[in-house]
Amino acid sequence: MSELFLQQIINGLSIGSVYALMAVGYSLVYSIMNFSNFAHGGVIMIGAYIGYFSLTFLKVPFFIAFVLSAFGSGILAVVMEKIVYRPLRKRNAPFLYFIISAMGASIFLENVVIASPIGPTFRSYPTVFSSEPIMLGSVALGRIDLLMFVISAISLMVLVYIIEKTKIGLSIRATSYSIKGSTLMGVNVDKVIFIIFVLGGLLAGLAGMLFGMRYTVYPQIGNITTKSFIAAVFGGLGSLPGAVIGSVLLGLIETMVSGYLSSQYRDLIAFALLILVLVVKPTGLMGKTTEDKA
Amino acid sequence: MLKINNLSVFYGGIHALKGVSLNVEQGQIVSIIGSNGAGKSTLINSISGIVKYKEGEIFYKGEKLSKQAHKIVKSGICQVPEGRIIFANLTVMENLRMGSFLRSDTNGIDKDLNRIFDLFPILKEREKQVAGTLSGGEQQMLAMGRGLMSNPDLILLDEPSLGLAPLLINTIFDIIIEINNMGKTILLVEQNAFKALSIADYAYVLEQGIITMEGNANELIKNEKIKEAYLGKKNVDFISV
Numbered sequence: 001m002s003e004l005f006l007q008q009i010i011n012g013l014s015i016g017s018v019y020a021l022m023a024v025g026y027s028l029v030y031s032i033m034n035f036s037n038f039a040h041g042g043v044i045m046i047g048a049y050i051g052y053f054s055l056t057f058l059k060v061p062f063f064i065a066f067v068l069s070a071f072g073s074g075i076l077a078v079v080m081e082k083i084v085y086r087p088l089r090k091r092n093a094p095f096l097y098f099i100i101s102a103m104g105a106s107i108f109l110e111n112v113v114i115a116s117p118i119g120p121t122f123r124s125y126p127t128v129f130s131s132e133p134i135m136l137g138s139v140a141l142g143r144i145d146l147l148m149f150v151i152s153a154i155s156l157m158v159l160v161y162i163i164e165k166t167k168i169g170l171s172i173r174a175t176s177y178s179i180k181g182s183t184l185m186g187v188n189v190d191k192v193i194f195i196i197f198v199l200g201g202l203l204a205g206l207a208g209m210l211f212g213m214r215y216t217v218y219p220q221i222g223n224i225t226t227k228s229f230i231a232a233v234f235g236g237l238g239s240l241p242g243a244v245i246g247s248v249l250l251g252l253i254e255t256m257v258s259g260y261l262s263s264q265y266r267d268l269i270a271f272a273l274l275i276l277v278l279v280v281k282p283t284g285l286m287g288k289t290t291e292d293k294a
Numbered sequence: 295m296l297k298i299n300n301l302s303v304f305y306g307g308i309h310a311l312k313g314v315s316l317n318v319e320q321g322q323i324v325s326i327i328g329s330n331g332a333g334k335s336t337l338i339n340s341i342s343g344i345v346k347y348k349e350g351e352i353f354y355k356g357e358k359l360s361k362q363a364h365k366i367v368k369s370g371i372c373q374v375p376e377g378r379i380i381f382a383n384l385t386v387m388e389n390l391r392m393g394s395f396l397r398s399d400t401n402g403i404d405k406d407l408n409r410i411f412d413l414f415p416i417l418k419e420r421e422k423q424v425a426g427t428l429s430g431g432e433q434q435m436l437a438m439g440r441g442l443m444s445n446p447d448l449i450l451l452d453e454p455s456l457g458l459a460p461l462l463i464n465t466i467f468d469i470i471i472e473i474n475n476m477g478k479t480i481l482l483v484e485q486n487a488f489k490a491l492s493i494a495d496y497a498y499v500l501e502q503g504i505i506t507m508e509g510n511a512n513e514l515i516k517n518e519k520i521k522e523a524y525l526g527k528k529n530v531d532f533i534s535v
Contacts, residue, residue, distance in 0.1 A: 167395070174381045174392045181379040184342060186367030186396040186444065 006139050008259040009252065014145035016251020017152035018214075021207040022228035023235070023243035024159060025200030031176035031238040032189075032196055033089075035098040036229065039080055041222025042109030043201055047073035047208025048217045049118065055126050062128050066151070070205035077201025078194060080105055089193075106222065113219040122216045148210045155203055156244060163240060168195060176238065234274050236284030245285060295320040295479055296341070296371075296448060301350030303336050310336045312503040313350070318448070318496075323470070323480045325490035325511060327524055328500035334483040335376055337500065338452045341481075342366055342373045354448070368396050372446040376453040376483075378437040382426030386417055389425050389436055393443025402445065409476075410439040413469060431462040438469065442478075449473065451482045455489060467493055487524035491515040499524075 022044060029037040050072040054065035084105050088097050114120045133140035163169035175182040175192045183189055211224060228247060235246025250270055257266045277285065296318040303311040311333045318324045328334050339345040341352060343363035352359040360366055381389050390410065394403045411418040414435040420428060425436060434454060441449055451470065455463040467489055474480050484490035491497055494511035499520065514520050
């Protein structure tokens with residue numbers, strides 16, 4: 001195996017794992033509420049800014065900044081649900097209204113930041129890690145890339161544990177199959193929705209700060225969620241394993257194309273593959289399929 | 295145990311229930327019969343808090359029943375819904391665990407689980423199987439088992455015989471009697487009027503949102519009007535044999 005290949009695998013895994021952090025937020029919301037929460041990008045953007053100001057203004061230690069941006073985004077996600085989606089839910093609005101409101105919320109968040117003293121400028125995170133890579137033989141392992149991968153992998157494992165092994169997770173899975181069914185079991189669906197927004201928001205905050213560190217922070221950084229949304233569709237909307245697999249695959253494809261062809265073709269080929277998958281299997285790789293016989 | 299006074303439900307402009315009153319005594323099996331669209335499921339769903347009603351009152355154990363679904367389950371009423379609505383993406387065991395979602399008495403949950411496996415041995419066999427792969431009859435049993443897992447005092451059964459083969463229907467009705475013998479009060483909604491009347495203590499006839507007839511089930515089953523509308527002449531001959 002060539003070194004370039006190994007190098008691209010490492011890069012692909014690290015970028016793909018952060019896509020996954022964002023994509024699971026889309027999938028969690030989609031699995032219960034059947035719409036794509038396009039305001040998720042705004043939550044990620046705010047997370048990136050919270051991390052930035054925690055380090056530069058509050059000058060807190062690095063890990064505290066992570067905790068602050070995760071919690072800040074978690075709270076923001078819940079507040080948005082309460083203000084933007086809950087009134088629609090109470091009126092049983094069609095899902096199109098949810099999507100339009102989500103887009104509106106996303107534009108709103110972006111412009112609030114631009115209009116505020118923060119403004120539209122690009123800001124660079126202070127250097128926390130040296131940019132000197134860790135060398136494994138002749139393969140370079142970027143410190144921030146490594147951090148991206150480790151934090152994403154741990155967060156996703158915790159998420160999978162919550163979904164698969166806890167009572168709350170069981171109620172989330174049941175509600176994703178049938179809201180009426182789980183309501184009849186005594187599940188408070190408002191509470192389940194609260195929890196998925198908290199989980200999605202926490203992960204969005206982490207992803208925002210990781211992207212901010214890797215690149216820069218700016219009001220449109222949330223647009224990067226287009227990629228994770230694509231990844232979530234690729235893997236199958238509503239499926240958490242699908243979101244993770246789709247994200248990692250997308251990350252790998254992107255870095256392979258950039259490494260072997262040209263980064264100009266990166267999006268072209270990634271999106272072409274997406275279309276191909278959807279033509280062959282419209283529900284995505286692991287989309288919500290009903291196993292109901294009746 | 296359950297007392298409904300003058301319940302009215304509207305769906306937009308449609309008046310689905312028009313002042314329904316009924317009474318369920320502790321330990322009884324009470325059946326509500328009626329044709330498609332009579333408002334049977336609306337009635338059941340109003341009790342469960344899924345459908346909101348504007349007029350009327352529901353009392354349970356002498357107190358006004360909450361309108362919030364999860365509080366209703368907590369107070370000891372569970373519904374086994376029409377079409378079963380088992381969680382097809384979860385295993386049989388996880389479905390049963392969902393039934394006991396609001397409970398935290400581990401010992402009681404385990405005891406009820408064993409009772410349900412005694413009642414439905416097939417569920418024990420298929421414990422780890424994804425529920426969507428069960429047959430229709432097995433799904434109905436799972437839905438009933440899942441309902442029992444909340445340790446309810448009152449069980450609302452909505453069309454338990456729907457889509458099942460005749461032999462299976464007999465099995466399901468035998469089990470309903472067995473559940474009743476466990477001390478559970480049952481409110482049964484059925485299109486299969488003969489079956490529903492034959493196991494019930496008391497029954498109501500619901501037509502277009504109105505209770506048109508009520509009485510002891512063994513009297514209603516002999517009533518000429520009911521024979522004509524719901525049982526059919528051939529069935530009646532069959533009963534008298």
